[in-house]
Amino acid sequence: MVVVADAGARLTWNLVTDTRQLFAFHFMVNAFRAGTVVAVAAGAIGWFMVLRRQAFAGHTLALVGFPGAAGATWLGIGAAWGFFGFCSIAALSIAALPHRDARGYSEQSAGIGVIQAFALACGFLFVSLYRGFLNGVNALLFGSFLGITDGQVLVLLVVGAVALAVLVVAGRPLLFASVDPGIAEARGVPVRVLSLVFLLLLGLTVAEVSQITGTLLVFALLVMPAAAAQALTARPASSLALTVAISLVVTWAGLGAAYYSPYPIGFFVTSFAFAVYAAATATAAVRRAPGPNIAPAP
Amino acid sequence: MREAARDAIHARGAAVALGGRTVWQGLDLAVGQGEFVAVLGPNGVGKSTLVKAILGLVPLSAGALSVLGGRPGEHNAGIGYLPQRRAFDAGLRVRGVDVVRLGLDGDRWGVPLPGRTRRRRDADARVADVVNLVDATAYAKRPIGEISGGEQQRLLIAQALVRRPRLLLLDEPLDSLDLPNQAAVAALVSRICHDEGVTVVMVAHDVNPILPYVDDVVYLGPGGAVAGAPKQVITSATLTRLFGTPIEVLQASDGRLVVVGQPEPPAYHADRHEHP
Ligand SMILES: Nc1ncnc2c1ncn2[C@@H]1O[C@H](COP(=O)(O)OP(=O)(O)OP(=O)(O)O)[C@@H](O)[C@H]1O
């Protein structure tokens, strides 16, 4: 772990000075690199997750990252491998749960809940097996941006790029399968395969996001930007782009705020995302309810 | 007997078994090109299964079935399909035109290049055309979850039509519509059938809204199916033979048909429909 470096960091309210301070340390540059990769991946995958109503599956995958990372730390291999390994295995398990029908997005709540509870139990077991690790637990659950190495950034970048590449290739059929699995299947879209592929992507992305926001606050980047964007526009391309934009802004702002304050990054990212979400839903509600003084279109 | 190759759909002694249970068997069917045919029958008799068999989504366990001159599933690009369904989730934030558009190129891999390419202009024009054809222009740009069931149904018919199919398979499109909308959608489908020369197979619960328009009806029953003109099929004698219990067909003064004494569907069908 890197020693907290904010001893000299004071907010001057001068944008140029503050930005220069922010990037003065290499660990902070790496934090921004990692945050950017994670924000883009989380925005894009989260947009599909919200559309497919698989938030519960996403939440479970996030919690599964906790025992994964705790177990990996206990074994002395990097937490990242625990995140990726456990989240992928959990994604495959969720995909293997019996489907009621061919529909890709039916959530098998009971089965997913079982996986979730078991994962949490394992996490606490690993934590108690590895006693010297109590500080780390906080970072696992609520996120940390300190001490991200060049190697870790590279791993995040590679995994994020793979996830995005798959989305670019399969995005349209995936959208079709998410909106209308019955018709998509009749049109020859491999609905079940896409459903499995998507869960795997979701697992990988959740593992990425967990490493910045912590496993409990993954939804800050996975759900809130997408939900906010979808509330604002129903055009698929615009709302996807808006989701990624919100996700990026929220992450960068969260990193900046965490740098200049003693509080954890997960809190800031979540609060900013929540503010955007609240503003978006309020805007949508105002737009939908036509006020009495709105003049009829000429 | 008609020539199998010229029919849009032709079945001889076809049977389907699902989960080890025969849904229907001994099905003989001939749907000519450009015809409007209704598939009728009580709940759970296998109407949707018939549509899925035509699409090749469910295999036959016996007999033969040819669709548009090929195996089922072979010419699905020429088929527009509207599955039996409940409404879209109210929270689905995708516009109606986007849903129609998915019917055009939603099965393509990769993302389209940004910019106004010729292909994109053609696609936009085609989508606007079909949306206009089903009279849905007024609400096509609203999120599909927020419009009414009848409006969704029209957009889904537009989606089924967007690739200029030769065969249109509509599974209970009148379900959950009020009577004026049932009549309007039935008239719309009949107009499309004649103007665009599309063969239409429509599963219906109640024959009356489509009675003025259909060429033939197929009545599915436990023993098989009877097909023919509505006047020959929907009669007390034919339906009594099909179901093996006394059934009476009454005609109201306005021409509507009422089927009395249709057997109750078996109890295990009660849980068959998916719930949201
Ligand atoms: N995947 C399946 N496995 C086993 N049995 C099935 C399956 N799908 C349908 N069935 C059974 O096949 C029979 C026919 O179902 P189908 O959906 O075709 O009926 P239907 O005539 O369309 O009914 P409805 O009017 O209610 O839509 C039913 O008894 C149903 O329980």
Ligand SMILES: [Mg+2]
């Ligand atoms: Mg049915």
